[in-house]
């Protein structure tokens with residue numbers, strides 16, 4: 001028997017959105033709602049009406065799949081082409097590859113952490129709108145981690161420093177800075193996490209990350225990295241909007257939320273800028289063809305864009321985080337201090353370093369007329385003399401680190417570039433040291449949290465940088481060599497100076513083969 | 519302010535002295551010598567004479583600098599956690615009153631880095 005064909009009812013966009021997001025929620029009848037969503041109240045954020053949440057994108061799951069699959073197909077076609085045409089040999093200069101190493105070790109694992117964080121809060125918010133938005137962001141972040149690792153695997157086939165990126169992210173001292181940043185956020189409650197990552201990192205600071213890496217990739221002939229950057233960009237627009245919407249939602253729901261949000265903005269702006277020290281350094285020192293200086297990027301993306309944002313938030317009673325005053329004072333010092341640190345501690349890094357050439361230094365003097373020639377050029381010139389004399393300067397000592405940001409204590413006093421800053425406090429019979437007043441304030445707000453910091457240098461002293469099979473009581477036990485083995489750093493290959501490295505020699509040889517017949 | 523948490527939140531400090539196998543962590547930095555980007559840290563036995571600390575770990579860390587050999591330790595000006603400190607070179611780390619995670623800085627009058635430029 002024939003069934004009469006029923007006309008299919010096609011839903012309008014608005015209806016469809018309602019059914020596919022809000023319509024997925026329900027009122028619990030035999031469980032207490034506070035038990036189901038047990039984590040969205042302990043931080044003290046008061047939400048009176050979750051339905052007041054406006055989803056700015058109105059994306060539903062089915063269109064999400066369709067849209068992302070399309071992007072993915074294009075991206076992987078380019079990644080394949082990159083592999084087949086030896087795309088790694090088209091980059092401007094082999095030094096560029098070190099930025100790729102820093103990216104896969106320092107940044108891609110944060111995308112994965114972000115995936116986990118958003119999956120967690122996508123479960124914890126009781127409002128359906130933000131929950132769906134967080135779930136989609138969680139999927140985006142997983143894709144970002146995967147596509148970055150896939151794109152960069154084309155470099156890993158030829159160059160050192162990338163094959164242990166997970167292990168390095170977990171244990172290599174310098175990578176504890178980005179790792180602990182994200183762990184700090186992920187161990188906050190859902191509202192703090194989304195303020196930290198969704199707002200401070202993705203909204204306030206995102207351009208300061210994306211411009212140097214993605215435009216830097218484009219300027220330096222790296223098609224692979226450029227493509228995943230652009231592929232992620234449309235997601236970033238959605239993430240930034242989610243971050244901003246959440247902030248506004250909290251501020252509008254209850255005036256008691258304002259001081260809590262302000263505290264988080266103060267904390268996460270500072271934490272974010274401290275992590276961006278790595279990016280500032282990469283931008284000023286590691287890109288063979290530069291996009292713009294850190295100082296210029298700060299002026300455009302923070303002072304101009306974020307200045308306007310904070311003025312917009314004033315109507316809720318939000319003010320510019322006070323730490324910004326210090327960030328301004330450090331603006332013309334940050335990248336130089338960091339490169340000085342990485343140059344001298346090059347034995348424990350998984351990328352290579354070099355001294356800036358005369359041409360590089362002239363660019364730096366031009367971009368930093370008030371600081372470079374006076375404070376940093378003489379240091380590089382002295383190190384150049386030492387390299388030329390065959391006694392290159394290198395430190396093997398373990399740096400003192402800040403208890404909160406975990407960066408070696410290389411920051412100078414905000415008003416005195418000739419004196420290293422140190423801050424100090426006591427808590428329950430123990431003493432702690434900080435790079436700045438702001439890291440100290442973060443500690444003092446939640447000392448119970450930061451007394452647990454895993455400080456990389458201290459872990460070496462405690463005997464934690466030892467492989468299970470090693471015998472520290474053996475006669476010939478060498479703790480420094482053992483630490484390198486534990487970190488999976490191959491001394492002389494993964495670390496050290498760029499010029500003369502295996503990577504530099506191979507690149508030149510392959511490029512020579514690729515561009516000539518002999 | 520105590521930490522905000524969903525459950526009891528009480529964990530011991532990660533870097534208590536007892537976790538360092540009998541050593542105590544001491545930091546030291548050399549003022550006006552920014553060739554060394556930050557102070558260094560060492561796990562030191564509390565019964566180590568201060569002079570041995572200077573001749574051993576400290577010299578290893580800072581000895582590459584041409585100023586280091588010229589230091590007259592009787593003239594050096596020390597601070598500990600920002601306060602004046604006068605170590606007795608013949609006494610040990612513990613006898614000098616140094617406790618776990620003390621931060622030392624020293625200045626060497628007349629030695630202001632390469633070319634007097636704090637390098």
Ligand SMILES: [Fe+2]
Pocket residue numbers: 111114140141144232
């Ligand atoms: Fe992402």
Ligand SMILES: [Fe+2]
Pocket residue numbers: 274402403404405406407434435436439
């Ligand atoms: Fe810090």
